Amino acid sequence: MIQKFRTGAFHSGMILLSLLWLAPVLWVVVMSTRTFDDIAAHGVGSLPHSFTLDTYRQAWTDGGELQALINSMLVTIPSVALSLALAAVGAFALSRYRIPGRRTILLLMLAGNLLPPQILLIPVQKFSELTGLYDTLWALIAVQVGFGLGFYTFVLHGFMRDLPGEIQEAATIDGAGPWQIFARVMLPLTRPALAALGALSFTWIFNDLLWAITVLRTDDRMPVTPALLALQGQFVSSWSVIAAGTVIAAVPTVAVFLRFQRHFVSGLAIGAVK
Amino acid sequence: MTDVSTKADTPRTTASDVAGTPRRRRRSARLSPLLAAFVLVPFAVESIWVFWPALQGFWFSLTRWDGQTPPQFIGVDNYVELVGDATFRGALINTVIWLVLFGGLSVVGGFGMALLLQRDRRGVGFYRAALFTPVVFSLVVTALVWRVFYQPDGVADSILRAIGLEHLIRPWLADPETALYAVILPALWRQIGYVMVLFLAGLKAIDPALHEAARMDGANAWQRLWHVTVPQLKGVNAVVLSVIVIDSLRSFDIVWSLTRGGPYHSSELLSTYMYSAAFQSLRLGYASAIAVVIFVLALAVILGYLVRAFREEA
Numbered sequence: 001m002i003q004k005f006r007t008g009a010f011h012s013g014m015i016l017l018s019l020l021w022l023a024p025v026l027w028v029v030v031m032s033t034r035t036f037d038d039i040a041a042h043g044v045g046s047l048p049h050s051f052t053l054d055t056y057r058q059a060w061t062d063g064g065e066l067q068a069l070i071n072s073m074l075v076t077i078p079s080v081a082l083s084l085a086l087a088a089v090g091a092f093a094l095s096r097y098r099i100p101g102r103r104t105i106l107l108l109m110l111a112g113n114l115l116p117p118q119i120l121l122i123p124v125q126k127f128s129e130l131t132g133l134y135d136t137l138w139a140l141i142a143v144q145v146g147f148g149l150g151f152y153t154f155v156l157h158g159f160m161r162d163l164p165g166e167i168q169e170a171a172t173i174d175g176a177g178p179w180q181i182f183a184r185v186m187l188p189l190t191r192p193a194l195a196a197l198g199a200l201s202f203t204w205i206f207n208d209l210l211w212a213i214t215v216l217r218t219d220d221r222m223p224v225t226p227a228l229l230a231l232q233g234q235f236v237s238s239w240s241v242i243a244a245g246t247v248i249a250a251v252p253t254v255a256v257f258l259r260f261q262r263h264f265v266s267g268l269a270i271g272a273v274k
Numbered sequence: 275m276t277d278v279s280t281k282a283d284t285p286r287t288t289a290s291d292v293a294g295t296p297r298r299r300r301r302s303a304r305l306s307p308l309l310a311a312f313v314l315v316p317f318a319v320e321s322i323w324v325f326w327p328a329l330q331g332f333w334f335s336l337t338r339w340d341g342q343t344p345p346q347f348i349g350v351d352n353y354v355e356l357v358g359d360a361t362f363r364g365a366l367i368n369t370v371i372w373l374v375l376f377g378g379l380s381v382v383g384g385f386g387m388a389l390l391l392q393r394d395r396r397g398v399g400f401y402r403a404a405l406f407t408p409v410v411f412s413l414v415v416t417a418l419v420w421r422v423f424y425q426p427d428g429v430a431d432s433i434l435r436a437i438g439l440e441h442l443i444r445p446w447l448a449d450p451e452t453a454l455y456a457v458i459l460p461a462l463w464r465q466i467g468y469v470m471v472l473f474l475a476g477l478k479a480i481d482p483a484l485h486e487a488a489r490m491d492g493a494n495a496w497q498r499l500w501h502v503t504v505p506q507l508k509g510v511n512a513v514v515l516s517v518i519v520i521d522s523l524r525s526f527d528i529v530w531s532l533t534r535g536g537p538y539h540s541s542e543l544l545s546t547y548m549y550s551a552a553f554q555s556l557r558l559g560y561a562s563a564i565a566v567v568i569f570v571l572a573l574a575v576i577l578g579y580l581v582r583a584f585r586e587e588a
Contacts (some may be wrong), residue, residue, distance in 0.1 A: 001282075010390070011397055014329055014390070014391075014397065014401045015397075015401075017401070017404075017405075018400065018401050018404035018405070019404075021404050021407070021408070022404050022407060024419045024420060024422075024423060024429075024463070025407065025408070025419060026428060027419075027422060027423075028418070028419050028422060031422065032339045043427035043428070043432075044422050044425050044427065044428045044429070045425070045427055045428045045429045045430075045431060045432030046432065064300070070345060070402050086315060086316040086319060089312040089316065090312060090313055090315075090316035091315070093309045093312035094313060097305075097309055098335070098569050099305065099309065099310075099313055100305075102313075103584070105313060106318060107580055107583060107584055108325075109316070109317065109320055109574065110580065110583060111580055112320050112324040112325060112328070112581060113324075114520060114572070114576045115324065115328055115569065115572075115576070116520075116523055116524055116545075116565065116569055116572050116579075117524065118524075118526075118544075118545055118548045118549075118564070118565040118568050118569075119328055119331040119562075119565040119566065119568070119569050120323075120324060120327045120328060120330075120331060121329075121548075121549070121552060121565070122330075122331065122334060122552055122558050122561060122562055123326070123327030123328075123330035123331050123334065124323065124327050124564075126330075126341075127322075127323075127326075127327060128386060129564075141404060142319075142323060145319060145323070146319050146320050146323025146324050147320075147323060147324055149316050149319060149320045150320055150324070151315060156502075177306070177308070178306055178309050178312075179308055182312075192543070203410055206412070206465050207411070207412030207413070207414075207415075208412075208529070209412070209413065209414055209526070209527040210526055210527065214553075222331045225412045225414045225415075225527075226414075228412075228415065228418065229414060229530075229531055230412050232418065232421075239422065239425075242418060243418075243422070245418075246418045246419065249412065249414070250410075250411050250412075250415045251417055253410045253411065253412070254407075254410055254411075256410075257410040264410075265406075265471055268468065268471050268472065268475075269471060269472065269474070269475030
């Protein structure tokens with residue numbers, strides 16, 4: 001009897017909390033389908049009295065979200081691919097071979113990722129101006145790769161180190177060089193960790209604001225996160241357009257999360273149980 | 275691949291530079307150029323975009339610089355100026371408040387939720403997903419979602435009006451009294467799910483036999499929590515602490531999107547003050563000094579994290 005009551009209390013409490021947690025998101029989704037007049041008349045805090053999808057068209061074309069999404073993808077996909085590729089080869093060499101000073105190198109790389117980005121902002125901006133990369137997507141890709149590398153290398157190193165040594169030895173006996181061992185033996189075994197880091201780094205890079213506004217200036221080169229801030233300035237009181245823009249900006253990361261849910265959560269947990 | 279697995283149990287032989295082989299390795303080991311490149315290329319990329327800029331950052335903090343003319347060495351003048359700068363002091367205090375409230379509450383909330391949701395039972399998957407959903411949003415998305423909430427005549431005001439607390443209504447983000455706290459709330463909304471996942475992973479790794487043994491010895495739920503669960507989570511606690519402190523000191527996006535540190539610097543953090551000093555006031559030397567202060571504050575945690583990582587690697 002008491003057990004039943006406790007179960008009931010648990011579920012009603014948690015359902016309430018979950019709804020409360022999701023409410024702000026649902027509110028914005030609903031609001032994105034309201035017309036300008038509806039919001040002007042009833043305020044953003046009222047329930048909807050109208051339905052339109054024109055807000056999405058406005059955010060998509062007039063607000064430049066399409067261009068911003070393209071920019072985001074042009075930055076995010078190469079950044080994720082490049083940083084994971086570099087981290088994987090680095091972690092492979094550091095974890096499977098006796099590279100002199102390997103522990104120091106690894107920790108130095110991890111330390112770089114733990115630095116507060118503030119200390120890097122001004123030098124990175126000046127350096128990108130110096131190299132002519134300032135205000136190009138190249139600069140953003142470069143800094144995302146450079147800054148993320150340390151953490152990815154560290155995580156992949158931990159993963160590769162724990163793989164059994166016999167496999168590698170057997171391959172060596174068969175005459176496989178480091179490259180074959182890496183590409184044919186280690187990389188396939190590292191796939192779960194790569195998937196986890198891929199899902200995580202996709203959201204991190206896609207969601208970034210600070211690096212983008214540090215190395216980019218021109219509006220139509222901005223990725224979606226900073227563009228959303230600009231949209232807010234452009235459509236000051238068109239709350240439903242801003243809401244539509246917000247939904248558009250959130251869809252890619254939500255999609256990645258839903259698709260790679262298990263990897264995503266295990267990626268976050270990698271550091272926790274180690 | 276198939277070829278490899280069949281030979282997996284042949285005795286170890288001449289794999290001279292494979293890590294983990296017990297045989298002593300000749301000091302003159304020929305490191306293949308490919309392996310050297312595997313290490314050097316990532317290290318060089320990080321050096322160019324992280325290590326070198328970081329060193330420059332320290333140097334810039336000792337200069338006066340507007341970004342146009344060359345930097346001028348002025349010694350520790352920037353740091354002396356920081357001491358007397360009321361805005362800096364306010365930002366420092368706000369950063370500490372942020373650390374305590376944002377950090378403390380997300381640990382309490384995340385740990386509590388992890389405890390409640392650790393057992394796999396019906397519905398738990400949904401509850402976890404609900405709490406975790408905000409983690410995948412960018413902080414700018416989070417900010418815009420909550421802006422609707424705080425807007426005059428927005429959701430917060432509607433709720434207060436509905437329950438008869440109209441006198442509490444105020445411009446939440448524009449009132450210096452409330453701006454900082456109005457920014458912390460959305461940040462917490464997003465962080466609690468994240469911390470919860472970290473603790474869930476840690477709780478899962480605890481051997482259930484420990485709880486069973488404690489129960490046999492007559493420990494009640496509270497005692498088991500304090501004497502079994504919490505000590506067993508030592509590793510996770512260290513990670514969460516590092517993540518929280520580093521995240522707090524880095525927090526920028528949410529404040530920048532909601533208030534830009536205003537009104538009257540009332541929600542200014544060191545990170546936002548640094549950004550506006552650098553890219554709006556164009557005082558690059560002074561901003562670098564603020565960045566160095568952020569670095570020093572983060573240093574203890576970074577070192578702690580590295581020592582832990584180092585021990586594991588050993």
